[in-house]
Amino acid sequence: xxxxxxxxxxxxxxxxxxxxxxxxxxxxxxxxxxxxxxxxxxxxxxxxxxxxxxxxxxxxxxxxxxxxxxxxxxxxxxxxxxxxxxxxxxxxxxxxxxxxxxxxxxxxxxxxxxxxxxxxxxxxxxxxxxxxxxxxxxxxxxx
Amino acid sequence: xxxxxxxxxxxxxxxxxxxxxxxxxxxxxxxxxxxxxxxxxxxxxxxxxxxxxxxxxxxxxxxxxxxxxxxxxxxxxxxxxxxxxxxxxxxxxxxxxxxxxxxxxxxxxxxxxxxxxxxxxxxxxxxxxxxxxxxxxxxxxxx
DNA sequence: ATCCTTGCAAAGTGTTTGCATCGAG
DNA sequence: CTCGATGCAAACACTTTGCAAGGAT
Numbered sequence: 001x002x003x004x005x006x007x008x009x010x011x012x013x014x015x016x017x018x019x020x021x022x023x024x025x026x027x028x029x030x031x032x033x034x035x036x037x038x039x040x041x042x043x044x045x046x047x048x049x050x051x052x053x054x055x056x057x058x059x060x061x062x063x064x065x066x067x068x069x070x071x072x073x074x075x076x077x078x079x080x081x082x083x084x085x086x087x088x089x090x091x092x093x094x095x096x097x098x099x100x101x102x103x104x105x106x107x108x109x110x111x112x113x114x115x116x117x118x119x120x121x122x123x124x125x126x127x128x129x130x131x132x133x134x135x136x137x138x139x140x141x142x143x
Numbered sequence: 144x145x146x147x148x149x150x151x152x153x154x155x156x157x158x159x160x161x162x163x164x165x166x167x168x169x170x171x172x173x174x175x176x177x178x179x180x181x182x183x184x185x186x187x188x189x190x191x192x193x194x195x196x197x198x199x200x201x202x203x204x205x206x207x208x209x210x211x212x213x214x215x216x217x218x219x220x221x222x223x224x225x226x227x228x229x230x231x232x233x234x235x236x237x238x239x240x241x242x243x244x245x246x247x248x249x250x251x252x253x254x255x256x257x258x259x260x261x262x263x264x265x266x267x268x269x270x271x272x273x274x275x276x277x278x279x280x281x282x283x284x285x286x
Numbered sequence: 287a288t289c290c291t292t293g294c295a296a297a298g299t300g301t302t303t304g305c306a307t308c309g310a311g
Numbered sequence: 312c313t314c315g316a317t318g319c320a321a322a323c324a325c326t327t328t329g330c331a332a333g334g335a336t
Contacts, residue, residue: 016310016315034225034244038300052318057301060224069224081171081178081203081212093265106259109252113274116249121279122236126213129272131256136264159290159335180326195293200326
């Protein structure tokens with residue numbers, strides 16, 4: 001199991017391997033799809049494992065940092081809106097190295113996405129695409 | 144101005160056109176990028192317009208439903224995670240209505256993205272695509 | 287006159303934190 | 312023995328709601 005990876009990460013960070021962290025780790029990896037902290041807590045509770053929500057909330061960022069889980073639905077914690085008149089859509093490329101942002105728009109990409117949505121019976125309202133990598137300048141610099 | 148569209152929407156719904164709703168409408172459309180309820184409230188306050196936060200929170204869903212604004216970067220109000228082991232890359236469709244998540248993968252989409260990156264001189268490392276909209280079930284329910 | 291809307295403050299959610307205690311190293 | 316970790320409950324930040332008073336139709 002990749003539990004070792006987690007323990008290794010904890011050790012490197014000078015953090016401790018505790019029973020609770022182990023239990024949380026197992027619960028996370030027993031799941032197949034997405035989960036939120038609450039679901040995780042309930043899942044453990046049903047199995048008779050008693051770990052506080054606080055520990056779950058404190059452990060998830062560790063799993064995140066260690067790369068063992070990832071966050072989906074980059075939820076800002078509050079609602080954001082924009083009005084729909086006169087703004088056109090674009091996507092982003094984010095340079096990991098210099099932090100630069102390239103905005104781009106591709107008609108072909110939009111069309112392809114729509115086709116994929118149709119296949120799933122999904123009605124697209126909006127989307128966010130972020131490609132992370134290295135921009136032209138930084139790529140040259142790295143060589 | 145599209146203020147008429149809003150008034151029309153209110154009328155159809157049997158709701159009233161009030162001074163507060165008008166002010167909120169104007170503030171929303173005076174903005175160019177994204178905003179959150181708090182920013183909106185502060186913006187109005189600075190102009191000496193006094194409308195309660197509650198009214199803002201009650202008016203935004205109306206603007207949303209009327210299609211005059213859209214919601215960005217927010218589907219649910221809590222964190223979601225998934226673990227990264229043994230799972231291959233996939234993207235997500237998020238249902239705005241029921242919170243459901245559809246995972247999908249498209250080879251064609253990946254290829255197209257790579258092509259776009261190449262054109263920009265960008266070296267892609269990873270990406271996240273989230274399409275927000277209405278899933279099949281919710282689409283039917285809305286009709 | 288009716289019934290929707292407002293502002294306020296209280297109640298809800300989801301998440302974070304202070305503190306006393308516990309336990310891994 | 313030493314610090315980090317835990318559980319609990321209080322604190323937080325954002326959003327929703329109950330209620331009495333006000334206002335649009």
